[in-house]
Amino acid sequence: MARKEPIVWFGMKLTAEEKARIERLAELEGLSQKEVVLNAVEDRLISYEVEPAQGTMLEKMIRYSGVIDGEKDLSANKDHLAGYGAPRNS
DSSP, X not given: OOOOOOOOOOOOOOOHXXXXXXXXXXXXXXXXXXXXXXXXXXXXXXXXXXXXXXXXXXXXXXGGTTOOOSOSSGGGSGGGGTTTTOOOOO
């Protein structure tokens, strides 16, 4: 027989709007409210636990993150999008 972890009580106060948002998300995803909240926690924790593999481009470039000024989104300059999606003349 598998041994289960002990269950502990964790309660929190929510506004009616917060509760409704959790209920709506649970309904949309077909999960229980508890599963929706726990999935959200897991998703956030994973973002902190990701470590770049040694020698990856991410690892090599991480020190440059945020140090270059310029457009964050090239679509802000319509010249970058000129001809995008147009058929090519082969």
